[in-house]
Amino acid sequence: MFNNMGGKTMTITVYHGGTEQVNSPLCRLGRENLDFGRGFYVTDIKEQAYRWAITTAKRRKTQAVINIYQLDRDAILTEARCKIFKAYDTEWLNFIVASRRGENPASIYDYVEGGVANDRVIDTINLYMSGLMSADVALQRLAQYQPNNQICLLDQSITDKYLVYERTELAE
Template identity: 25%
Template structure:
């Protein structure tokens, strides 16, 4: 079960070192909405480096030949009262939350309900599961939100041993992250 406690160590993988997260620079249509994403898995953060570098190259933020990224490490310092929502497992509520944030005007009520939280925690839909979620959103399994489509999609996702993700969505939440270090990782 995901934790949210004082001293928790979290990792962020990116094309650049991140000492002070800026929510304005965070993409909007991610799994739990716009926010700064971290994980308790250093390996998961490192596996995201290639994706981050590719996106930064495509948008012209970095040179095409950059073959390194950074793992930025943070420690949770609970200095503020935060509104937190934890998805304890990959279930229908989790699936609808991800679908609502990835595709506009789908599960509008879910997206609206999630806006009140400073931090949302749950399983990550990574590169290995992205094709399944894309197919779900495209209606390949049936209409998103129908029990049959939901059940089928979740059955496809569960064998992947999904890692966790922590989405810090507000300035109050960001203030609870203390930068520890950034480590440069060279890719082959």
């Protein structure tokens, strides 16, 4: 891949765990009220995509697959409206809570990246959302965990331009 200046850019390998081949991802098909809003989710952690695929396949009683892509992250960070969370911090917590409440804080972005509100941390988030835990206590609990990483592609033109399908593998 080349950037707008004619120079070569670096791509990263990203994964989407699921139950079907997705060679042309559609951002509008994602579920609402997820961590970073409705979009196409990938991760640069293969084991994480594998776990997502297995969980989804068990629920749907079908085969788990991993879709593999090349993502020109450098170009996206230069060209798109991006938000990157580096830790489970106050800003991340408030963004996740707003997303889960349907407030769609991701609507002003094309690309959001950061920690996953997964099984390890969701109880803390739910206690905070219900008012049973303060933000300070929630953040102290979240600080015990190293965030996994997820990338949410929210803009179809950015996705079409910078996410290149490579192949699909069975998650066995």
